[in-house]
Structures are given as C-alpha cells and as structure tokens.
C-alpha cells in the first residue's frame with residue numbers, strides 16, 4: 001500500500017488557498033499511485049484563527065471547501081483535518097457546535113463514524129495551556145460521551161480502507177490526543193485495547209519551539225512501544241499567530257514503528273509530499289531517503305533556521321519587502337540587520353545611525369562597517385539638535401491651572417533621545433521609503449521593561465524578543481563564523497560592552513554599560529518565564545538560602561556569591577528586577593510589537609499577563625525578615 005504524507009503549508013483562515021494546496025498534493029499523490037493521502041490537523045481552515053471561529057459565515061466556508069475535498073476522493077482515500085459542524089447543537093458558550101475533527105473521504109463521499117454518527121472523527125484531548133485554546137472553540141469527545149451518557153471508548157472506531165480487496169483499519173488521533181500523559185484517558189491505549197489496527201495516524205498542527213522535536217519523538221516512540229502500534233505523524237509547516245505571538249510550524253512528519261524507531265519522512269520547515277510503501281507483514285515502511293531532522297541540529301543552528309523561516313513567512317504573508325533599522329553599532333540591531341538582509345536582500349534593509357553627543361566613535365564606526373559588510377543602504381542622521389529643541393520647549397513650557405510643571409530629569413532626557421530616534425526619525429523614514437521599522441528588543445530587556453515606550457520599543461515586529469542576550473551573542477557568532485565565515489558583524493560590536501549610550505554614565509569607552517548582568521539575569525528571568533513550574537522571589541530566595549539557586553536557574557556555578565557578597569545585596573537585586581518584571585515590564589509588553597516565538601514560553605499572548613502591582617507572598621516576607629534581622 002502506498003501512503004502519501006502531505007506536509008503542507010497551512011494558511012490561517014484561508015480555506016480557498018488551503019483547498020488549492022491540498023488539491024495539488026492530491027494530484028501529485030495520484031501521479032505516484034498512492035492509495036491514501038493524509039493531511040495535517042485543521043489543514044483546510046487553519047488552526048490559530050482567533051475568534052473567527054465564532055463567525056457562521058466562516059463555518060459555512062469551511063463546509064463548502066470540506067465538501068470540495070471529498071469530491072476529489074474518487075481514486076484515492078483522503079484523510080484530512082478540519083472543523084466538524086453540528087448546526088443543530090450548541091457549544092457550551094451557546095454558539096454553534098464545532099469539533100476539531102478528522103474527515104475521511106472515499107469514492108467521492110465522507111465516511112460516517114458509526115459510533116458517533118458524524119461524518120468525521122473527533123479530537124478527544126484539548127490543549128488549553130500556553131498558546132492553545134481548543135476548548136474555547138471546540139466540543140471534545142469526552143464531553144460528547146458525557147452528553148450521550150456513554151463511555152468515551154464507545155465512541156471510538158477506526159477508519160476502514162479497502163486496498164486491493166484487503167480491509168485496513170486505521171486508528172485516528174489528532175495532535176494532543178498523542179500527548180496524553182497528564183490526561184485521564186489515552187486515545188492510543190483505548191483504540192488498541194478494543195481493535196486490531198494496521199497503523200495509526202496522528203494529524204497535528206504542532207508549533208515549533210526549541211528542543212520540541214526531541215520531546216515529540218520521546219512521546220510518540222513510547223506510545224508505539226507501549227501499545228505495540230505504528231504511527232504516521234503528519235504535521236504542517238508555515239506560520240500562524242495568536243495575535244501578539246507568531247509561531248512557526250516545522251512539520252517534522254515521521255513514521256514511528258512498534259519498536260520505537262523514528263523514520264523522518266518530510267524534514268523540517270519545508271513543504272513536502274512523501275509517498276511511502278507500507279509493508280503489512282513487517283508493519284513498517286521502507287524509506288531510504290536521508291532526511292535531516294531538527295534533533296541533530298545544534299541549538300544555535302535551530303535558532304537561526306527557525307527565526308529566518310518564521311520571519312521570512314511573516315514578511316511574505318504581510319507583504320513587507322523593505323525594512324528600516326536603527327543601527328546603533330550595538331549587537332541587537334546588528335543581528336536584526338543580518339537576519340532581515342538574508343531574507344529580503346541587503347538592498348532592502350536600510351540602516352540608519354542616529355548619533356547624539358553620547359555615542360562613541362567606536363559604535364558609530366561599527367554601524368557603518370556593518371552596512372558596508374552586508375551591502376545595505378546606510379545613512380546617518382544626527383539627533384542632537386532635535387533633542388535640544390525638545391528639551392528647550394519642554395523646559396520653557398508652563399501649564400496654567402497645573403499642580404506640577406515639567407521636570408526635565410536625567411531619565412526624561414534619556415527617553416527623549418530614544419523617542420526621537422524611534423518615533424520621529426524611524427517611523428517617518430519607514431513610511432517615506434514604503435517600508436516598516438523593526439524593534440530590536442531582546443527577551444532580557446523586554447522582561448524588565450529596559451527600553452523606552454514609543455521609542456526603541458516601537459516597530460512592526462520584535463524579531464529578537466524570544467532570545468535572551470546570551471542567545472543574541474551565540475547567534476551573532478554563528479553568523480560570522482559558520483554562515484559568512486567572516487566578521488560581517490564587526491568585532492567592535494561583539495566586543496563592546498552592551499550599552500544604551502543615552503548618558504555619560506553609559507560611556508562604552510569607559511566600559512560603562514547596561515545595569516543588567518546578562519550572565520546572571522538572563523537565567524534568573526528565564527526561571528520566571530520559561531520554567532514549567534514558573535519561579536518567583538519565594539522560590540529564588542529559598543534556593544539561595546539552601547545553596548541551589550545556580551542549579552535551579554542554570555547559571556554559572558559560584559556566580560551568585562561573587563555578584564552579591566551579602567544577602568542584602570542579593571535581595572535588593574532580586575526585588576529591583578522582580579518589581580520591573582511585574583509592573584513596568586507588563587505595561588510595556590502589552591504595548592510592544594508582535595513577537596516571534598521560538599522558546600517554550602514567549603511573550604505576547606503565549607504568556608497571558610495582567611496589569612498589576614507587585615505582591616510578595618507571606619512566606620517570602622517571613623524568610624526575608626529572618627535573613628535580614
């Protein structure tokens with residue numbers, strides 16, 4: 001039997017385009033004499049569609065194109081993911097009943113699942129953590145069993161195929177159905193306890209994050225060995241977003257046999273149709289094609305490939321072909337410039353240096369050198385005159401009926417510079433060039449609001465917002481040493497102390513820079529954001545006391561005592577940054593541009609935050625009191 005695995009690029013909401021893609025893959029599969037073609041979860045309507053799922057006209061559009069797919073099944077069985085609709089019933093929000101479903105089309109018609117009596121198979125396990133929101137939109141199989149007063153197992157039945165007079169049974173699961181460790185049922189176990197299957201399919205719409213492929217392989221291999229089954233795992237590629245967070249889908253479609261081997265079929269971040277022979281006797285596939293998988297790629301290469309792929313697809317889908325970047329001579333803007341140049345061509349990446357009296361020749365020269373190395377258009381626009389004008393106007397401004405008058409503090413003056421660059425120069429320049437401008441904030445800065453609102457925090461996208469400062473450096477070195485094999489990012493940029501250069505206290509020539517100690521704070525903040533059990537000052541102080549903090553957050557051994565000689569020093573630093581993280585940090589992240597997600601927890605709407613004031617737990621306060629008194 002020939003099975004075609006269709007790792008297609010899915011566009012959210014665009015049923016028509018997804019239909020056209022699926023149609024072309026079906027034609028290709030027919031050309032290769034495939035008996036069956038399998039598409040990913042929600043391959044027809046897209047998955048991260050936000051509250052578009054509430055619009056009945058969209059549901060009718062999905063139904064229309066679902067039916068058009070079934071018409072293509074006269075000579076090939078088609079299994080694909082889409083929304084299953086029951087217009088006569090309601091979801092618990094009172095809207096039309098919708099299921100995250102799998103359709104099986106055969107001989108021009110949808111097959112009926114005799115157990116549920118629907119012309120589709122229903123997803124049982126609904127992910128509702130992080131970026132996922134399945135229960136908000138879809139009714140699941142466990143709820144349906146409850147509604148019908150039956151057992152979940154009674155709603156399961158395999159898909160039946162007929163190939164050369166042989167009856168074949170296919171177990172159907174949808175993405176999270178395979179990730180059942182923390183649920184009360186395991187769809188693979190239920191299926192295999194009741195029926196004899198020839199193989200299983202798992203239709204996925206599984207976003208990429210760093211290190212995820214290893215986790216997928218562990219989970220699916222274990223299920224195969226435990227239940228003595230074989231699984232075709234079919235995932236999509238492309239990008240989909242949940243508003244402020246853009247996810248990439250890596251595909252990585254594979255076959256898992258019952259001894260736990262993984263045969264990579266389609267590669268990552270690439271569209272591909274893979275037609276393979278399934279050997280019924282051996283219950284295995286023969287695939288001699290050498291396919292590279294994400295597991296064998298280093299962390300920094302995985303970062304480079306995923307970032308470039310996701311940003312490229314964003315620019316393509318949002319129809320952006322020119323970008324303006326404020327090039328400071330620092331590492332963040334330099335890395336942004338490299339990434340955009342590789343995607344759009346250097347001629348479409350406009351670099352602008354905007355010096356004030358606080359910028360050193362070292363960084364000014366580095367910005368120019370970067371443009372020369374990459375071949376980007378470059379210009380310099382001084383901001384001294386305009387910031388002096390702003391200061392003068394504000395200093396002389398007198399409100400009538402006012403309780404206070406403007407106070408031009410050092411901080412106000414610093415922020416005027418950042419806003420002059422972002423809000424005045426870059427925004428206007430971008431529009432005048434038919435371009436957009438990028439926000440180069442990294443995850444460390446974004447964690448604690450170390451950027452200026454409406455200034456360097458403005459832009460159309462934060463390409464680096466899911467990279468800690470040490471990731472920014474690793475990637476910059478990777479581009480120089482491995483990709484370009486020459487220092488396109490100038491040595492000065494890599495060697496200079498990271499600094500905002502907004503005052504004399506941030507003079508890089510005197511080695512004065514940011515207040516952040518990146519080799520410690522990167523790891524501390526990461527424990528507040530990315531750990532599955534997210535850490536708080538209470539956890540950090542407890543760990544500090546028992547001497548396990550470095551181990552817990554993953555920073556260099558011996559660093560904490562070196563940086564903070566006393567417990568008072570440690571607590572002062574912890575509270576300073578925690579306050580910024582929960583107060584100004586949240587306010588700024590709410591107003592920041594969209595983020596490209598590559599880590600297990602990205603800002604935007606992956607981490608759902610609310611505006612708040614800092615509150616310390618009573619355990620923290622008691623421990624602090626004991627340590628300080």
Ligand SMILES: Nc1ncnc2c1ncn2[C@@H]1O[C@H](COP(=O)(O)OP(=O)(O)OC[C@H]2O[C@@H]([n+]3cccc(C(=O)O)c3)[C@H](O)[C@@H]2O)[C@@H](O)[C@H]1O
Pocket residue numbers: 411414415418445449450451452453455456499500501502514584587
């Ligand atoms: N709920 C709310 N909604 C909207 N706005 C709100 C707000 N609450 C306060 N605000 C406003 O926010 C202001 C504070 O935010 P903001 O104006 O950003 O200023 P702020 O956070 O006070 O200062 C910016 C910090 O970022 C650093 N920085 C700036 C630029 C570049 C770099 C670099 O690394 O290169 C670093 C700079 O050194 C400084 O420490 C308040 O004065 C208030 O007007």
Ligand SMILES: Nc1ncnc2c1ncn2[C@@H]1O[C@H](COP(=O)(O)OP(=O)(O)OP(=O)(O)O)[C@@H](O)[C@H]1O
Pocket residue numbers: 325326327328329330331332333334352353354355356359421440441456497498499500501
């Ligand atoms: N003198 C400048 N000329 C042009 N753009 C600037 C200048 N100073 C700041 N910017 C813009 O503001 C952003 C924020 O500055 P920031 O100092 O955080 O980043 P960086 O200079 O790229 O890197 P680093 O933090 O390592 O110095 C920069 O990425 C850049 O786009």
Ligand SMILES: NC(=O)CC[C@H](N)C(=O)O
Pocket residue numbers: 041127132174175176177179204205206207
């Ligand atoms: N679409 C889904 O059900 C995705 C959930 C799953 N755990 C994944 O990320 O792969």
